[in-house]
Amino acid sequence: MNKIEIKHNNEVFDLPIVKGTENETGINIQQLRSKTNLITLDPGFKNTGSCKSSITFLDGENGILRYRGYSIESLAKNASFLEVAYLLIFGDLPLKNELDKLTNDIQDNAIIDEDLKKILDSFPRSAHPMGILSSLTSALIAFNPEKKISLSNSYKNKSEIFLYNTIVKLLAKIPILVSWVHRRRKGLSLDYGDFRNGYVENITRMMFQLPNQTYVQNNVVVNAMNKLLILHADHEQNCSTSTVRIVGSSEASLFASVSAGISALWGRLHGGANQAVIEMLEAIKNDNGDIKKYMIKAKDKSDPFRLMGFGHRVYKNFDPRAKIIKIAAHEVLKDLGINDPILEIAKSLEKEALDDEYFTSRKLYPNVDFYSGIIYKALNIPKEMFTVMFALGRVPGWIAHWREMRLNNDPIGRPRQIYIGEEFREYKKISER
Secondary structure, eight states, X not given: OOEEEEEETTEEEEEEEEEOTTOOEEEOOTTHHHHHSXXXXXXXXXXXXXXXXXXXXXXXXXXXXXXXXXXXXXXXXXXXXXXXXXXXXXSSOOOHHHHHHHHHHHHHTOXXXXXXXXXXXXXXXXXXXXXXXXXXXXXXXXXXXXXXXXXXXXXXXXXXXXXXXHHHHHHHHHHHHHHHHHHHHTTOOXXXXXXXXXXXXXXXXXXXXXXXXXXXXXXXXXXXXXXXXXXXXXXXXXHHHHHHHHHHTTTOOHHHHHHHHHXXXXXXXXTTHHHHHHHHHHHHHHTTTOHHHHHHHXXXXXXXXXXXXXXXXXXXXXXXXXXXXXXXXXXXXXXXXXXXXXXXXXXXXXXHHHTOHHHHHTTOOBOHHHHHHHHHHHTTOOGGGHHHHHHHHHHHHHHHHHHHHHHTTOOOOOOOOOOOSOOOOOOOOGGGO
C-alpha cells in the first residue's frame, strides 16, 4: 500500500507513503493543509522528516551509522578525515588526484585577513570559545562576500566553481580559527601551518605547537583526533544540522549558515554534552570521588543528578561511535602515561555502569561524548574548548547538508504553529486601562 487515508469532517483524504533506500517509511503531508486545512503538531520535530537526504543513514534501534553508504566503522578504521569530508560533501570517496587537488586548494586558501585577528583580540578573555568561533565564522562573510553570477549558458558551471571555492575556503579557515581561539586562551602565538603535511596532522600541530620548541608529532594522538573528527562529521538531522539547513534555505551564505550551526551546537543538550561529562567528573572528584554514591543518585528519579555521557536520544542500543572511540581513548591514556584522578574516575564510572544491570537493561551505555571528553582532557584541551573541537569535526556535515539543500532548491523553512494566546481584544488607551 503506497498511501494512507485520513478521515476528517466525514471526508476521506489520501496521503502518499514515501520510502527511503533503507526501507524507512514516512507519510508525505505536503498537501495535508491544502486538502484538510489541518496541520500536524510535533514539538521538537521528533516524528517529522524535514527533507529527503542522501548523506547519512542512521538506525538508532540497531546502532547503525553510515556516511553515503559506508559504515562508520570502516571509515574510522581506514579513512582520513579529509577523505570523509570529501565523501560527505561530494558523494563519493576521492581518487588520489581529487584528494591532492583538495589538499592543495585548502592550503592555497589557508590565509585569514589580519583584520580578523583584531576582531579576535576584541573579545574578553572570559568569552566562551564557541561564542568567539561563531562570531569569527560569521565575520568571514565580510572578507569573502558572495558574488552575484549573471544568468547565462555557463551559469551552472560558474555557480559550481564558486560553490566549490566557498567550501574550500571554509575547510581551510575553520581549523585555523579553532587553533587561534585555543592558542589565544593560552597566550600563545597565532600560526597558519601547512595542510600539505596532512589535514589532521596540521590541526594537531597548530593546536599543540609550543614556542621555541621543535614540534614532534604523536601518531597516537593524530590517530585519535582523526577518529574523533570522523565520528563527529555528521549525524543526520540533528539540532545544529537542521539549523544550518533552515538558515541556508533563506539563501543565507555558507559562512552565515555554519555560524548559526555553531551556535546551535553550543547548547548543553547538543555539542556541550562532552563538556558536561568532565564537569560531572570534577563534581564527583570534589566529593571525595565517591562513585558508588553517584551511581545511587543516578538511579534515584527524585534526585536531580544525571549521569552525563550515558545513553543517547537516538540510539536505543550501544552508540556505534562510542565503541570506536573507546579504544582510541584508552590508547591515548596509555601512550601519554597520564595519571589524572579525573580520568581515573571516568574509567571507574565506565566499569561500574557496564557491570550494573540497572544501566545495561536500559541500554544506558557510555556514548561518544563520554569518551571524547576523556580524550580532550588527556590532551590538556580546556573543557570550554571541547564543543569547539566537536564543531571542527561537524563542519563537513554542515557543508554537505547546506550544499545538498541548495542543489535541490529546497523551499525556505517555515514551520506552522497552533496559536494558544488571547482572542481578539480592543485596544484601550492607558488612561482607560
